[in-house]
Amino acid sequence: MITLDNLTKIFDTDRGVVTAADHINMEVPQGEICVLLGPSGCGKTTTLKMVNRIITPTSGRVLINGQDTTDQDTVSLRRNIGYVIQQIGLFPNMTIEENISIVPKLIGWEKSRYLKRASELLEMVALDPAIFLKRYPNELSGGQQQRVGVIRALAADPPVMLMDEPFGAIDPINREVIQDEFLKLHRELKKTIMFVSHDIDEAVKMADRIAIFKDGKLIQYDTPDDLLSHPGNDFVKGFVGRDRALKRLQLVTVSEVMETESSVVNAEDSLATALQRMDDAGYERAIIVVDGNDRPVGYVSRSVATTAKGKCGQHSYNLRTVVRPQDDLRTVASKMFTHDATWLPCVSEQGKLMGVVTQRGITHYLGATYKSSRSDDQNVRRIRVAT
Amino acid sequence: MEILDFVMTNLNLLGKLTVEHISLVVVAVGLATLTGVPIGIAITQNERIATVVLYVASVLITIPSIALFGIMIPILSTIGHGIGYLPAVIAVLLYSQLPIIRNTYTAINNVSPGLREAARGIGMTSAQRLRKVEIPLSVPVIMAGVRTAVVMNIGVMAIAAYIGAGGLGVLISRGISQSDPRQLVVGAIAVSLLAIVADRSLLSLQRKLTPRGL
Numbered sequence A: 001m002i003t004l005d006n007l008t009k010i011f012d013t014d015r016g017v018v019t020a021a022d023h024i025n026m027e028v029p030q031g032e033i034c035v036l037l038g039p040s041g042c043g044k045t046t047t048l049k050m051v052n053r054i055i056t057p058t059s060g061r062v063l064i065n066g067q068d069t070t071d072q073d074t075v076s077l078r079r080n081i082g083y084v085i086q087q088i089g090l091f092p093n094m095t096i097e098e099n100i101s102i103v104p105k106l107i108g109w110e111k112s113r114y115l116k117r118a119s120e121l122l123e124m125v126a127l128d129p130a131i132f133l134k135r136y137p138n139e140l141s142g143g144q145q146q147r148v149g150v151i152r153a154l155a156a157d158p159p160v161m162l163m164d165e166p167f168g169a170i171d172p173i174n175r176e177v178i179q180d181e182f183l184k185l186h187r188e189l190k191k192t193i194m195f196v197s198h199d200i201d202e203a204v205k206m207a208d209r210i211a212i213f214k215d216g217k218l219i220q221y222d223t224p225d226d227l228l229s230h231p232g233n234d235f236v237k238g239f240v241g242r243d244r245a246l247k248r249l250q251l252v253t254v255s256e257v258m259e260t261e262s263s264v265v266n267a268e269d270s271l272a273t274a275l276q277r278m279d280d281a282g283y284e285r286a287i288i289v290v291d292g293n294d295r296p297v298g299y300v301s302r303s304v305a306t307t308a309k310g311k312c313g314q315h316s317y318n319l320r321t322v323v324r325p326q327d328d329l330r331t332v333a334s335k336m337f338t339h340d341a342t343w344l345p346c347v348s349e350q351g352k353l354m355g356v357v358t359q360r361g362i363t364h365y366l367g368a369t370y371k372s373s374r375s376d377d378q379n380v381r382r383i384r385v386a387t
Numbered sequence B: 001m002e003i004l005d006f007v008m009t010n011l012n013l014l015g016k017l018t019v020e021h022i023s024l025v026v027v028a029v030g031l032a033t034l035t036g037v038p039i040g041i042a043i044t045q046n047e048r049i050a051t052v053v054l055y056v057a058s059v060l061i062t063i064p065s066i067a068l069f070g071i072m073i074p075i076l077s078t079i080g081h082g083i084g085y086l087p088a089v090i091a092v093l094l095y096s097q098l099p100i101i102r103n104t105y106t107a108i109n110n111v112s113p114g115l116r117e118a119a120r121g122i123g124m125t126s127a128q129r130l131r132k133v134e135i136p137l138s139v140p141v142i143m144a145g146v147r148t149a150v151v152m153n154i155g156v157m158a159i160a161a162y163i164g165a166g167g168l169g170v171l172i173s174r175g176i177s178q179s180d181p182r183q184l185v186v187g188a189i190a191v192s193l194l195a196i197v198a199d200r201s202l203l204s205l206q207r208k209l210t211p212r213g214l
Helices: A044-051 A074-079 A096-100 A102-107 A111-124 A142-154 A172-189 A200-206 A224-229 A234-240 A244-249 A271-281 A302-307 A329-339 A359-375 B002-009 B011-043 B047-062 B065-077 B085-109 B113-121 B126-163 B169-177 B181-209
Strands: A002-013 A016-028 A033-037 A059-064 A081-085 A160-164 A192-197 A209-214 A217-222 A264-266 A286-290 A296-301 A343-347 A353-358
Touching: A002 A044, A016 A044, A016 A192, A016 A217, A033 A044, A033 A200, A044 A059, A044 A160, A044 A192, A044 A209, A074 A081, A074 A102, A081 A142, A081 B113, A096 A102, A096 A111, A096 A142, A102 A111, A111 A142, A142 A160, A142 A172, A172 A200, A192 A200, A200 A224, A200 A244, A209 A224, A209 A234, A217 A224, A217 A234, A224 A234, A224 A244, A234 A244, A244 A329, A244 A359, A264 A271, A271 A286, A271 A302, A286 A353, A296 A302, A329 A343, A329 A359, A353 A359, B002 B011, B002 B181, B011 B047, B011 B085, B011 B126, B011 B169, B011 B181, B047 B085, B065 B085, B065 B126, B085 B126, B113 B126, B126 B169, B126 B181, B169 B181
Parallel strands: A033 A192, A033 A209, A081 A160, A160 A192, A264 A286
Antiparallel strands: A002 A016, A002 A059, A209 A217, A286 A296, A343 A353
């Protein structure tokens, strides 16, 4: 857990006194990722660097797991904090193994212990130790280098990690891959992490909580969904973007919005039955046809059921695509647009029908939050501060 | 050819003078490296001192070698070494300071800021950062400075013959005073060849000392 208590940094420059960070108060709970977000010069990097004292605070305290770090020796403080920077910073004159082992070696681990750790960590990021341990940084791609940068920070098993735009220097395609891998790693290791970014999309994807900074002040500190649905002021609204409702889509899964009570028909049922069930259930457009194992095999459209006669099996259209319960709504919306569909069936691993997700269901779910905030008092205070 | 004959008949002398010449340069530049590299590292800590030190070193190198030898005669006579081995070594040591100090200083300062920050941030002390990162990365450029010093001073040592230090310059000075073109040419070519061979050998030493990852 990281606690910032009135943390302040004031610089004396030729242009006068600059308050880079103004009485920052916040707490990152154990095992969570907090993204510090904001435009250039807002104080997010200054705040991060005060935690490991790359920048010395002017006033205020930093507490790690409840302990005040003010009087702690700087070098031992830093050895207990994982640090990942944008420029990656792998030492070119050392092998990957030596790079990863550097902090454990500095704090006095035995050779066999830190060598084993280096191997284990490389495996965790899908880099074969047999190949990569003895390589040099200049023989690795940018993405591979930053993976090593991340595990170097984890090598001594620090309780806390600081990351300063760590994926900024990676190309966008690899960046997504590394972000996903990092989230997977985080689910296993559960470190408390402070992560600086200037990219709202990265923040929404990676953060358990987002802290928005402007001109040295902490403006809003909330979960991504709360931030997107209730931006505190015009600045935050502008920063999260006018498409913030769409950004929320990636935070919600199909299982949260799908209708689980679905009427269906079998191939053997008549079209008249299909029409009847559609009317009973209130389906405007279509009804799904399932096989004996509850697996969807196609759909019967209302227009066909009204005008034709016969069995469903003979008059059904093929399903265009399906979704899974854990898919995020952004993927679902994309599929809907691709396949010109207003609804999609949701199936389990075995292919059984679990429910249906509709466009209307999605907009209702997202809109519900906005309805409740509109009826609230307009000056709702959304800044969560440490007590 | 006269010159080849001369070489053949005087191989012993040539060998002795070459060895003298090499040992003079090796000792002088070796000592210069021992003083120059630590100075170069030290001045990276302070901009102002760095400017002063580099200025002094560059002024030293502009003093013509004959003049420098001349200046040292009265100074070193007080300890009985006005001419000969000692002034020659001291002069070359002084000339070698600029390339070595400046290359060391520049190399360490040019270690990328990202690496410096990474080293600080993960918890290295300044000394550890110097030892494990900055110096290993600076080796190629420092060695280049040493090579510059060696090649330049092989030429300077030729003039040291005039103050009795010995070396291949003896052939050149005798060739001039005795109007003997053979000695002159052999001396001059020997000095040049020595410089080329020294440069090549130090280049391969530099390659061996450069850390693998660079």
